Amino acid sequence: MEFVVAKEKDLERMCEITKMAKNQLKKMGLDQWQKGYPSREVWIQDIEDGCAYLAVEDGQILGVFAFQTTPDVSYGEINGKWLTDGAYASMHRVCVADESKGRGVAGKMFAQGFLMAGELGFPAVRIDTHPGNIPMQRALEKAGFLACGEIHLKGGCEDGDLRIGFEKIL
Template identity: 75%
Template sequence: MEFIVAASEHLDRMCEITDQAKSQLRRLSLDQWQKGYPSRQVWLSDIQKGCAYLAVEDGEILGMFAFQTTPDPSYQVIEGRWLTDGAYASMHRVCVADGCKGKGIAGRMFAYGFLLAKEAGFLSVKIDTHPENLPMQRALDKAGFKACGRLRLVGGCEDGDVRIGFEKIL
C-alpha cells in the first residue's frame, strides 16, 4: 500500500467512499455525517490545499483522510483535558472503502498521519469522533489514541454537535 496526495481526478471515488461511510453511520443509527458533511466541496477544498491523502493499492483507492497542521477551532474548548498543550496536527474525514474494512487500512492511515506529523515537527495528533461511533473508537484505541474529553464542533452544518476528542503523543 502506498499513500498519495489526492488530486481532482480522484474526487469521484473519494465521494463514493464518503457515501459508503455515511451509509454505514446511518445503519449504526448515528447522526454523524448525516447533515451534508463531508461534501464534495469539502474534499475539493482539501485537494486544492494538498491535505487529502489516499491509501492506494494496485491502483485502487482503499481509504482516505485529511491531514491538517493548523489549529482546529473545535478543539479550543474541551470538557476534559488534552494530553499536550501547544501545536498539533489533526486528522479528519477518515474513511475506508466498503469491502476493505477490517483489513488494517485505517491503522495504516493513522500510522502515515503520525509520520507526516513527526516530519512536520509536531508532538501529537488530535482527532474526534461521535460518542457512539464505536467502530472508530476501537480503531483509535488500537492506533494508540487516548480519549481526552467531549467537545462541540464549531462551524459548518454540524455546528454544536458533540464529539469525543482523542490525542496521540508521538
C-alpha cells in the same frame, strides 16, 4: 500500501468512499455525517489545499483522510484535558471503502498521519468522533489514541454537535 496526495481526478472515488461511510453511520443509527458533511465541496477544498490523502494499493483507492497542520477551532475548548498544550496536527474525514474494511487500512492511515506529523515536528495528533461511533473509537484506541474529553464542533452544518476528542503523543 502507499499514500498519495489526492488530485482532482480522484474526487469521484473519494465521494464514493465517503458515501459508504455515511451509509454505515446511518445504519448504526448515528447522526454523524448525516447533515451534508463531508461534502464534495469539502473534498474539493482539501484537494486544493493539498491536505487530502489516499491509501492506495494495486492502483485501487482503499481509503481517504484529511491531514491538517493548523489548529482546529473545535479543539479550542474541551470538557476534559488534551494530553499536550500547543501545536498539533489533526486528522479528519477518515473513511475506508466497504470492500476494504477489516484489512487494517484505517490503522495504516493513522500510522501515516503520525509519520507525517512527526516529520513536520508536531508532538501530537488529534482527532474526534461521535460518542456512538464505537468502531472508530476502537480503531483510534488500537492506533494509540487516548480519549481526552468531549468537544462541540464549531462551524458548518454540524455546529454544536458533541464529539469525543482523542490525542496521540508521538
